[in-house]
Amino acid sequence: MRYPIITIGREHGSGGRLIAKQLAANLNIPLYDKKLIDMIAKDSGFAEETIERAQEKKTGSFLYNLYFSMNNLPISDQIFIAQSKVIKKVASEGPCVIVGRCADYVLRDRQDVLNVFVYAPVKDRIHRVQEVYGEISENPESFLKNCDKRRSSYYNFFTDLTWGDPHNHHLMINSNLGLEKAAKIIADIAQGEGR
Numbered sequence: 001m002r003y004p005i006i007t008i009g010r011e012h013g014s015g016g017r018l019i020a021k022q023l024a025a026n027l028n029i030p031l032y033d034k035k036l037i038d039m040i041a042k043d044s045g046f047a048e049e050t051i052e053r054a055q056e057k058k059t060g061s062f063l064y065n066l067y068f069s070m071n072n073l074p075i076s077d078q079i080f081i082a083q084s085k086v087i088k089k090v091a092s093e094g095p096c097v098i099v100g101r102c103a104d105y106v107l108r109d110r111q112d113v114l115n116v117f118v119y120a121p122v123k124d125r126i127h128r129v130q131e132v133y134g135e136i137s138e139n140p141e142s143f144l145k146n147c148d149k150r151r152s153s154y155y156n157f158f159t160d161l162t163w164g165d166p167h168n169h170h171l172m173i174n175s176n177l178g179l180e181k182a183a184k185i186i187a188d189i190a191q192g193e194g195r
Helices: 016-027 035-044 048-054 062-071 075-092 122-131 140-159 179-190
Strands: 005-010 096-099 113-119 171-174
Touching: 005 016, 016 096, 016 179, 035 048, 035 075, 048 075, 075 096, 113 179, 122 140, 171 179
Parallel strands: 005 096, 005 113, 113 171
Antiparallel strands: none
């Protein structure tokens, strides 16, 4: 396989996680998404709830950071370091699909990684979060913007890059093509087909 490690960044509601699941099944390789939280907890000693709260959030307030900078790293930074260690470990163990968690940045020095970003039109994302994910909101467009803003802030803070920027990815794919078709396109590229 040309790219045995595949990272999937995604807009909330784009179906990126579903595409990653289908992709991993198509290629018969492990999928690391929520499973990473358990692995990070075991490796770092942090509770899973603490890790989940720290995900997609940048470091806290200035006073909080000032206090910890004199004593220790902020918890969010410690979790990012532990997360990076786990991501590098699973990538070193063999082919896999990794969803989110700045994996594209963490693995940036590897030549065998395919970095993908999944996006979709807002109306399709609203439909998916309501009908598939069961996330109900009075203002679904604002809900999506807030979810993406949290992801963007977290990614931009820890990577010094811009979340969703096509220059950070090998492939940007609109899930409006269909989730199975998107997974197939990504698999074909990962396997080196269609070069």
